[in-house]
Amino acid sequence: MKMRWLSSLLALPALLTTTCYARRDYDAHDYYAVHLRPGVSPDAVSSHLGLDNEGPLGQLDDHYIFRAHEPVFEYDHITTAISDLKRRRRKREAGAELPHVLDDVLLAQKQELHKRFPLVKRGPLAIPSPRAPALAPRQSYPPIEEAVQEGIDLAKKLDIQDPIFQEQWHLFNHLQPGHDINVTGLWAQNITGHGSTVCIVDDGLDFDSNDIKPNYFAAGSWDYNDVGPDPKPRLIDDRHGTRCAGEVSAARNDVCGVGVAYDSRIAGVRILSKLISNADEAEAMNYAFQETDIYSCSWGPPDNGEAMEAPDILIARAMVKGVEKGRGGRGSIYVFAIGNGAAADDNCNFDGYTNSIYSVSVGGIDRKGLHPYYSEKCSAQLVVTYSSGSGDAIHTTDVGQDKCYSNHGGTSAAGPLVAGIYALALQANPKLTWRDIQYLTVLSAVKVDQPSDWTMNKAVGKEFSHQFGYGKADAYALVDMAKHWKLVKPQAWYFGPWLHVRHAIPQGEKGLASHFEVTKQMLKDANLERLEHVTVTMNVEHTRRGDLSVELKSPSGMVSHIATHRRNDEKRAGYVDWTFMSVAHWGESGVGKWTVVVKDTNVNEHKGVFTDWRIKLYGEARDASKASPLPLPKAHDDDDHDVVHTETASAHTTSVAVPTETGKPPGNPDDHQHRPVNGKISTTKTTAQPTPTPTTSQDDVASPSPSPTETESSSNFLPRPFPTFGASKRTQIWIYGALALILAFLAALGGWWYWMRRKKRWMERDDYGFEMVDREDEDEGVPLANGFGKQRKRRAGELYDAFAEGSEDEDGNGVFGVGSDDEGSESGDGDEGGEMYRDEKPGRERI
Numbered sequence: 001m002k003m004r005w006l007s008s009l010l011a012l013p014a015l016l017t018t019t020c021y022a023r024r025d026y027d028a029h030d031y032y033a034v035h036l037r038p039g040v041s042p043d044a045v046s047s048h049l050g051l052d053n054e055g056p057l058g059q060l061d062d063h064y065i066f067r068a069h070e071p072v073f074e075y076d077h078i079t080t081a082i083s084d085l086k087r088r089r090r091k092r093e094a095g096a097e098l099p100h101v102l103d104d105v106l107l108a109q110k111q112e113l114h115k116r117f118p119l120v121k122r123g124p125l126a127i128p129s130p131r132a133p134a135l136a137p138r139q140s141y142p143p144i145e146e147a148v149q150e151g152i153d154l155a156k157k158l159d160i161q162d163p164i165f166q167e168q169w170h171l172f173n174h175l176q177p178g179h180d181i182n183v184t185g186l187w188a189q190n191i192t193g194h195g196s197t198v199c200i201v202d203d204g205l206d207f208d209s210n211d212i213k214p215n216y217f218a219a220g221s222w223d224y225n226d227v228g229p230d231p232k233p234r235l236i237d238d239r240h241g242t243r244c245a246g247e248v249s250a251a252r253n254d255v256c257g258v259g260v261a262y263d264s265r266i267a268g269v270r271i272l273s274k275l276i277s278n279a280d281e282a283e284a285m286n287y288a289f290q291e292t293d294i295y296s297c298s299w300g301p302p303d304n305g306e307a308m309e310a311p312d313i314l315i316a317r318a319m320v321k322g323v324e325k326g327r328g329g330r331g332s333i334y335v336f337a338i339g340n341g342a343a344a345d346d347n348c349n350f351d352g353y354t355n356s357i358y359s360v361s362v363g364g365i366d367r368k369g370l371h372p373y374y375s376e377k378c379s380a381q382l383v384v385t386y387s388s389g390s391g392d393a394i395h396t397t398d399v400g401q402d403k404c405y406s407n408h409g410g411t412s413a414a415g416p417l418v419a420g421i422y423a424l425a426l427q428a429n430p431k432l433t434w435r436d437i438q439y440l441t442v443l444s445a446v447k448v449d450q451p452s453d454w455t456m457n458k459a460v461g462k463e464f465s466h467q468f469g470y471g472k473a474d475a476y477a478l479v480d481m482a483k484h485w486k487l488v489k490p491q492a493w494y495f496g497p498w499l500h501v502r503h504a505i506p507q508g509e510k511g512l513a514s515h516f517e518v519t520k521q522m523l524k525d526a527n528l529e530r531l532e533h534v535t536v537t538m539n540v541e542h543t544r545r546g547d548l549s550v551e552l553k554s555p556s557g558m559v560s561h562i563a564t565h566r567r568n569d570e571k572r573a574g575y576v577d578w579t580f581m582s583v584a585h586w587g588e589s590g591v592g593k594w595t596v597v598v599k600d601t602n603v604n605e606h607k608g609v610f611t612d613w614r615i616k617l618y619g620e621a622r623d624a625s626k627a628s629p630l631p632l633p634k635a636h637d638d639d640d641h642d643v644v645h646t647e648t649a650s651a652h653t654t655s656v657a658v659p660t661e662t663g664k665p666p667g668n669p670d671d672h673q674h675r676p677v678n679g680k681i682s683t684t685k686t687t688a689q690p691t692p693t694p695t696t697s698q699d700d701v702a703s704p705s706p707s708p709t710e711t712e713s714s715s716n717f718l719p720r721p722f723p724t725f726g727a728s729k730r731t732q733i734w735i736y737g738a739l740a741l742i743l744a745f746l747a748a749l750g751g752w753w754y755w756m757r758r759k760k761r762w763m764e765r766d767d768y769g770f771e772m773v774d775r776e777d778e779d780e781g782v783p784l785a786n787g788f789g790k791q792r793k794r795r796a797g798e799l800y801d802a803f804a805e806g807s808e809d810e811d812g813n814g815v816f817g818v819g820s821d822d823e824g825s826e827s828g829d830g831d832e833g834g835e836m837y838r839d840e841k842p843g844r845e846r847i
């Protein structure tokens with residue numbers, strides 16, 4: 001304890017020169033993350049609340065941390081104060097109508113030390129899979145003599161004396177030639193990561209290891225768990241981060257092996273060993289973000305095929321901030337391991353970190369180039385690289401002065417290799433932006449010679465597979481391309497309107513399709529030249545989420561399986577404002593018809609309704625001078641799903657359960673009628689709806705009619721569908737007259753009640769209009785308290801307004817898929833070795 005205090009003290013001068021990272025004591029205080037209107041004094045707001053302003057929240061503009069003197073269980077100072085103000089305004093108390101400091105609070109979030117889900121390290125033991133034991137005994141292969149000699153010569157030439165270098169097959173594979181990352185040619189050119197910095201965001205970094213020490217970058221390191229500047233592994237199972245770090249930056253010396261970028265600097269930010277708050281995690285994602293180039297993250301929500309989790313709004317904002325302002329504005333590079341849940345039907349599009357457009361998602365292949373049982377598929381996967389499987393794993397550094405480890409694996413081990421390759425690319429060309437890195441990854445990836453759903457993406461001339469992304473990373477090819485790479489123009493985007501479907505999903509193979517036509521003009525107005533990432537945010541109700549799957553078809557015919565069936569996902573929920581992402585449409589123009597097909601292939605008692613969706617196209621700007629900064633993620637993609645501009649949004653839904661007259665396959669959405677998107681399904685089902693077949697008309701006849709009529713016209717007071725009650729016309733007039741009177745009375749009553757309610761609501765709005773801060777309104781320049789709190793903008797015109805200042809689409813859950821619904825899967829169900837530490841590490845599974 002004393003030692004730690006002392007070491008913290010010694011590191012203080014270093015800290016003061018950069019940003020001062022607060023040490024928060026969650027046992028002694030309550031903390032709040034608040035987002036204030038720009039220009040507002042945080043001290044004025046905090047003192048009004050009786051809280052202390054602790055200063056800025058990491059790198060986020062206008063975000064602060066407020067501290068309460070004492071922690072109060074289940075009490076929220078800010079929400080309570082705002083509710084109180086609201087109440088006083090509602091009661092029209094004197095003075096309450098005046099502008100108030102609390103009106104400047106755009107977002108307030110009490111910081112809790114539990115997360116909505118545990119972050120799980122993605123090592124090889126994560127999936128107890130009966131199909132494949134996590135660590136199979138290592139096989140031995142007959143060595144290929146020349147290759148072995150080549151490895152020895154290589155080491156000599158590069159002066160690599162590290163004892164396990166020859167075992168590091170992922171760097172040079174002399175048993176399965178060609179199955180390595182193809183890096184040695186770069187080392188021969190002295191491209192070894194000089195000047196690049198990688199941060200391992202994980203469970204610590206053993207900077208006392210002789211393999212790490214020479215490259216350790218202390219100023220980029222921090223421990224958010226046992227707060228202080230040293231990310232030292234402290235728990236017995238805090239080994240994951242050091243192993244990942246060794247893959248990137250183990251020094252060329254006489255200890256263990258070497259990293260991909262063995263002359264790069266390596267930092268560690270420790271977040272996985274205890275629970276941390278959202279504010280801490282947000283800070284971690286921007287830690288020393290001018291000095292750090294690449295953040296390597298081998299963790300995420302559980303890979304059990306049940307979780308559907310996205311980063312909190314603060315973390316999502318930190319990542320946007322990172323790509324926008326990090327690395328001198330060229331953008332922090334976030335590398336994420338894709339997840340190990342393939343054996344449990346998990347898919348990385350159900351993980352909001354890996355399916356973020358701001359992260360590079362890396363999957364695994366094994367030393368024979370095969371797909372390992374654990375590595376997940378998804379349309380957001382960019383690339384794969386080597387990891388465990390086929391009887392071997394990654395050989396790297398371990399915790400301890402000169403300890404090595406030979407069983408590092410899972411997608412956890414794949415991510416850092418790509419982070420290392422990026423460190424080499426940045427040495428070769430430090431100007432690359434975060435998007436250039438993604439382009440280079442797509443264009444230099446080498447197709448994996450394995451059967452899969454490889455489909456040619458003609459726009460980039462590369463095949464894409466949901467299992468392997470664009471293929472495996474080839475360090476040499478990537479860095480070679482990086483040297484002469486012409487930087488891409490800034491990012492631009494087009495956000496489509498919400499398209500209402502509101503239609504039951506037929507069970508079976510066919511699904512329910514909805515279309516949206518993107519015109520040339522829309523993209524021209526959006527300044528968007530060609531696509532990179534495509535996201536679809538959607539709402540689907542379903543009584544068993546795992547039954548659903550979703551396809552996205554682009555105008556070129558390329559199909560992304562953005563959501564897949566998950567057998568373990570029993571959740572009685574569909575998709576709630578969830579954002580799926582695809583990189584399969586990279587390079588396409590985006591112009592033309594986009595189709596989303598929602599399927600419920602399990603024919604059972606579980607059913608659902610496809611509510612609505614919206615597409616977002618991100619890519620390269622046409623005119624760099626007109627590019628605008630990225631939108632800041634908002635807490636909700638949108639609150640008003642109800643308003644859709646029907647003239648411009650020409651989405652059509654198809655109920656494929658109904659056979660069409662044309663005889664074309666009913667699953668083909670093209671046959672079907674255009675349906676306006678205002679949700680009035682019944683009125684628009686005309687052309688393609690078959691005329692009632694004999695069966696249906698029989699049903700009509702059989703439908704209960706109190707008293708069948710003998711003679712049609714003469715005895716009926718009203719037309720056919722109205723029953724005659726077997727009475728005379730005169731009696732019918734009486735009956736219907738009385739009914740009409742009753743109905744009129746009821747209608748009047750209802751109308752009066754409705755009017756009163758509305759009036760009440762409008763009065764509340766007009767006078768007070770203050771809405772809760774958690775429903776954030778960040779439309780710049782629309783003051784919350786000027787009479788109409790959350791003044792909802794209409795969606796009309798939105799199509800051509802995607803770039804308008806303060807456009808309501810400036811959401812980022814669009815981007816990060818906020819709006820998840822799994823409120824925390826159980827923690828500690830892992831079979832990790834650190835059982836005894838479970839109490840200390842609630843919620844972090846050891847894998």
Ligand SMILES: *[C@@H]1O[C@H](CO)[C@@H](O)[C@H](O)[C@H]1NC(C)=O
Nearest residue numbers: 182184185186446474476477
């Ligand atoms: C690997 O690197 C070499 C140069 O060292 C290069 O010629 C080759 O194209 C690269 N890729 C493959 C797949 O061999």
Ligand SMILES: *[C@@H]1O[C@H](CO)[C@@H](O)[C@H](O)[C@H]1NC(C)=O
Nearest residue numbers: 189190191192194195263427
């Ligand atoms: C390799 O590059 C580094 C940094 O650019 C330089 O300091 C070093 O002398 C170079 N080594 C050789 C052998 O050229």
